[in-house]
Amino acid sequence: MLSNFGWLIQGTAAAWLMTSLAGTADMVALVQTAEQLPIVVLSLLAGAAADLWDRRVVLLIAQLWMFAVSTLLSLMTFMGLITPWALLGLTFALGLGAALQGPASQSVMRELVPPEDLPAAVTLSSIAYNFARSAAPGIGGILVATAGAQAAFLVNAVSYIGLIAVLLFWRRPKLKDDLPREHVASAIITGLRYALETRPIQSTVIRSAAFAFAATAPIALLPLVARDLAGGGPVTYGLLLGGFGAGAMGSAFFIHTLRQKLGADLLVRCLAVIFALQLLILALVPYKIVMVFALALGGIGWLGSFTSLNISIQTISAFWVQARIFSFYQMTQFVAMALGSWLWGELAVVTSLQTALLAAGGCMLATGFLGFVFHLPTGPAPDLRPAATRRQDPATAFAFRQDEGPVLVLVEYRVSVQDARAFARSMEEVGHLRKRNGARHWQVFQDVADAEHWIEAFDVRSWLDYRRQARRATAADEAIEARVRHYHKGDEPPLLRHLIARHFDQPTT
Template identity: 45%
Template sequence: MSPDTPPPPSTLPPSALAPFRYPAFRAIWIANLASNMGSMIQSVAAAWLMTELTSSHLLIALVQAGATIPILLLGVFAGAIADNFDRRRVMLAAQTGMLIVSALLTLTTYLDAITPLTLLFFTLAVGCGTALNGPAWQASVRLQVGPRDLPQAIALNTIAYNLARSVGPALGGLLISIVGAAAAFGLNAISYIVLIVVLLRWHPETTPRRRTSMLTAIAAGIRFCAQSDPVRRVLIRGFAFGFGAAGFQALLPSLVRDRLHGTEVIYGLCLAAFGAGSIFGALLVSSARHRWGSDRVVTAASLIFAAAMLPVALTASLPWTIVAAFVAGGAWVSMLTTLNVAMQLRSPEEILGRCLSIYQAVTFGAMALGAYALGLIADLASLPTAILVSTVWLVLTALVLRFVAPMPRRNEGQLLP
């Protein structure tokens, strides 16, 4: 695939679909959609399989935590790798590793040798691949589109992820009920191949990278994020939201099994509603951010997510849970897209991978910690209590941080036009 040439400049505001004019972005977006679809099918299968292997709410929540803990522990190192090496090659290595792990998970499940601990091990291993892939993937968006179309490209990548979340869970639940978890894991393994082929054909024009020692590179990224007041405030908002919002997805398998007395198909439908709401939010968040500013969008998203959790905690109604999942999905993607754009626009190119890895480590690390803490509360008290605790956390942090750590104003600390 030949490198892209950007479309001619225009004085009109960029279209939400403008990045699709770049051939590389278009091909990678489609392949990534297929890969995300497979990943969602696998995550549904792993979460529901754990409900069949154990009755512990904590172990069930740890399936979600296991996917994000490696981002907390390894994310900063992955950012340094993304800045020191060819990002395309880093992504290829990560995708290949996840392909191998998913194939081994498929075989272990097919042979009926899976246990709660081995399932968590494979989840952690896939999470390590995600941690390595994330910073290189996020930073490579600049190689696919022009600076003017970067926010739209980020939003479209978010839509791809959440489009997969709207279809993948329902398909995953159906697959599990018909042919079992092993087939779902196998389908995910195959999905990695599509993205690997596209990345092998993509050869962007890049300048040779000046390599530095790992510790020196990490220190430079941490120093910038610590010294940049706008970036520091973005990280605080990401941590606060991630810790509280993680509870819903981490405890949803338990909620479906114990509160709704549902099956894997019901679980998939709830996740599909979350994904559909995410698509709705991704389509609206750009215009909302331009109209009201990132701080109002972030505050509103946190409060809306918290409000959606109330019927989940207080009722055992499937229709209310599906509606709540849809609303929470819209708030979720509005928050994370706004935070991601804020980081991208305020991070220097030479340390972009490290800055994005720090953002991911803080936000997704908070999700892992939140999943663990709320799973523990569910075991010690009850599922409704854990959901209510997350609701109170989201409301308090949204109201307090709007004054203590407001989102950066437009053009504050911005390095890209």
């Protein structure tokens, strides 16, 4: 929580400092863009790092980096060396640390709590964050007004010390793997393939990006709302942002219950309407107390939507790839935020602040219609524990290197003609399963000379990747394969064949 306080105080100070250094809407909005853009640059790499290496070490590196950058930012501001572009550059550098930290910290949460408690744990984490959001901006505004932005930046640097100490003394259990560590580039591609082959992940990512694009408007433009529409200074800005955080913190106590009753899909649609109402009020009602109330509504929409989306993405991602999936989710979300911050700032410059807020409100209302096409997952979460029985590595008749390939895998089934249609439908799930776990191509064939003879074919990049595929199987995967085997005739299991590509310079025996 302390590091959350520091990060939010720093954001308040940076945004307000930019109003004195430059003062234009586009430069002020670029402060948030500079915070979010590193997620685009580093997120996928950070997700791969958190899945491949010790997450404690990844988190420690991120915290030490942010401590160093925050200290430098405080010193430069104190010495009068800070410029608008230097502020943006150091804000970007802080964002790099946040990008590295995000996937690892979210994945660690899933290690620390059982699956049935994960939604409550995510909500509790949101309460802690939004308690900081409600209090930190006001503290940041007071710090800027009384001691200058450099004091706020120094507080941010100090806030990382506690978490650094915890990480130094934490002895995280090491997970054993008898296979070599996957290469980073291959790990990123595997993570993206997993996301693209899982429909609920696609829907969650699209809904998250659409919401984030519109939702960034009040945050990016709030310094100008405080100065130009509310006629205040840094304290007013802090109070307005505190109202947003207070609404979010208060909603954390009932959002989990609402999600259980309404389901994530309907809840996120309703919260989009509430968030749009906030933008309408900010644009048309220039009274501070009303603005604080409106921002509290926005905080409810913000926390409820992102908490529901976060829970969805965590409960539909397998453990072995969870940091990469979260990094993909996080990257698209913050791409949308960065683009939104820039667009709403430019629109405010070209037209007016009120027009930009109204346009963002219309965009937010439009996100509700996405639910008719991209449904968020409902019902019980899939069982993503490792499969109870792991496929054994097949025996080989000759020696070859583990990195040789590609490998073609053929699975032969005998299926009654009357079961053919149901079997084919079930095989569609198997196809997504194979590609999620590492297959590059997949197809199922029916023998034209024997209608009961079916062959499933898929290929993987190497023999090592095929062995990894077996270790990635989950209990949900087992259930999918069991449904397919139900249609297989005979006492023997489906016939499994493995063929490895051979080249002219390689022995064939």
